[in-house]
Amino acid sequence: MTDVRGYVAVFGGLMVLTLATVTIANLSLPTGVAVALGLLVASVKAALVVMFFMHLKGERPLVLWPLALTAFLCLFLIIFVLWSESDHVQTAGYRLPATAEFLPTS
Amino acid sequence: MHGSIPYTAEVRPDTGLTNPKLGIWLFLASEVMLFGALFSAYALLRSGDLAWPDQSTIVSVPLATVNTLVLISSSVTMVLAWAALGSHRKASPGPDASTPTERLGRYRLFMGLTLLLGCVFLGIKALEYADKFSHGLGPATNNFLGLYFTMTGLHALHVVGGLVVNLYLIGPGTRMWTSDPTRFANRVEVAGIYWHFVDVVWIFLFPVMYLL
């Protein structure tokens, strides 16, 4: 029954982390910090589920490599889309609307 | 005829995997990219928007927190359902000398709980959606709500898919427990891996949609 105890322990951890993330969200932290902490806690929770419930801890390399590639590509997509759209050509007097309200050139 | 595909139930020695185990992880890799792309859309649209609404004033954090606990619980009952079958412990039998029927019974209990909790999750989501619609809020209201409905909606569809599979595995699928218990336990494990993934997506959706 030891593996059952392990699962219940992970479950307990997930509960605690869930309540923690809600508490942190109520602390009115600066946006950057709030986002970072929120994603960090979520990542830890996800890691617990993936490692222990999905048995990825101790899984074969043949499974781990494609997943590592996937994680890399997923992050790359998110980061590079953000970077590409923030690093825009700016010419004097004309602001690319991007996603902001379209303002007349000033 | 298709029992003749090797490594469907037994592990291939040099890779240490069965076909379904490898297959489900590959499928989940594609799902990571699907939801990842939607998260990238969220990140881009929110970061560029000067007038992004305060999310917690539109969606209910307490309700979603409950839902998060519900889904996590369903994840634990799912893995306990698989563990109840005990097929992974054939090497070291241990003190628990239960009969196959007893194990099936315990499995059914936990799988039933998983199904119940999954339905509760969907029920709460339906409440949330209905509440939005009744206030005249919908996906077209703004991009936050657009993404909220799209991403939680797609997630909910995945929950439905998982419930359909689990329903099969608690019902007609159990016939395989008598004919090929190892293969049945593997099926439950694979379904479990999918179910846990659905939980993992929610683990990220919850803070992004409700807390940040």
Add this chain to the structure above:
Amino acid sequence: MRLLLKSLVSTDHKVIGLMYAVTSLLFLLVGFSLVLVMRWQLAYPGEPLPWVGELFGAANAPGGIVLPEFYNQLGAMHGTIMVFLGVVPLAVGAFGNYIIPLQIGAPDMAFPRLNLASYWFYLAGGIVMLASFVAPGGAANNGWTSYAPLADLAPGMGQTMWLGGMGLIIFSSLLGAVNFITTIIQLRAPGLTWFRLPFFVWAQFVTSFLLLLAFPPLQAAAILQGMDRLAGTSFFLPSGLAVSGQALSVAGGGNALLWQHLFWFLGHPEVYVLILPAMGIVAEVIANNTRKPLFGYRLMVYSVFVLGFLSFIVWAHHMFLTGMGTTVSAFFQATTMIISIPSVVILSSLILSLYGGSIRFTTPMLFALAFLPMFGIGGLTGLPLGLATTDIPLHDTAYVVGHFHYLVAPGTIFALFAGIYYWFPRVTGRMMNDVLGRIHFVGSFICMNVIFMPMFIQGLAGVNRRLWDGGAQYAHAQGVVGLNIPMSHAAFALAFFQLFFIANLALSVARGRVTARNPWQSTTLEWGDAQAPVRAYRDPYEYSVPGAPADFTPQGEVA
């Protein structure tokens, strides 16, 4: 009829492979027909299309004269059908399904029922795409790239059906990719270690990873565009957008470039999906027809993995003109330049494989040999496109069209022809006719070059792509617009030469020369005796081994 119905529910990989082959060849024919109409319009803008022009109806071609809106439908659907319903299903769905299990000595794919489901989703997606032509408003007409906000706002049902069709096709590909990867990893016969795999299998393996991981973001984008079109969201619609002078009543705040990022995240790996199976086929045909092992086999394998990986991180070279900053552009330019390295390694290895070989100029070998310089031209013409500054005058011109068509038409499609002529005897037990094959080859080769080479000239002169009149109304195009006439005539001639191929297929299936098991005297496992339990004893290309009784030693033959 009963055979057809039985085939539609068979889970046998060979049947499914053939279903994919027949369906995709039909789609290739449809896609080709669409562009023939376009080519008429380009050569003779505003003139009625003879014979079939009136059939398109007054909404599309009154009096047989192609309207610009209809031209756009033809263009968008030509690209979509050729890429997603024609080439990839043939290269991956047909060749992959039929040949991979045979080449690795497996009884079938790892998930035979999933395989059948893949085919059904593909067929369903194709039917939706074709049906869009008769839907209100006609088919999608926003390029195969469906850029926002144009595609978001396009009236009618065509674009929405494009999104739905793509969703079905993508799901088919995802299931197929899971199947192929699992099969290659798990079902290799005893003795078939990784580096004893034929290069064709390696190419399909990497291709499957590209499909698995690159398609989902387009699936996501299609969902988002679908929401924009059907649920009134504005994921891709910026604030303040006006259409025909009227402000759009949507919430706004969207980003049109988000669509481009998500599309090209798939779009770029997709072109490697188009080329890798072709390289795999060419490798097999060259090894077989030079009677020697591939030069640099191991290096080719490493290169195809590097190529696959890099293909994921170059996508924004399709977006150099969207106003991205210099740092981001430099990054994507750098990765784009680097990706040419493994590409050149593979091409060079194939070319060097010819050196010292006893070359047999069989029909498949003719196509495989022609692939090499044609792929070279396609690849080299990509270099100025991959450099951000030289891309500025070339982006969205006919030059780009010439570049990618060299890679796909006398590139991939030639390789697919090679594969069909090569593996036809394995599938049917008969040979295809050589005379018809050679006529098909010579005619296609000449015509393709006449069609696509002038596109570089037109593009360099500044002629835009997707112009309904081929640039005729622009002063800067006057010197080159006349080239459209010989180009179009070559396109019609190309159609004529495909008749030799179609006739050859039909005649050979019925009355081709019956042949023994391994008429090409090939070494790989798919040519071995299907009934005996399969085991691999050696490397895949043991040709001309000194001291061996024959100039080839099959992989599966006991030592």
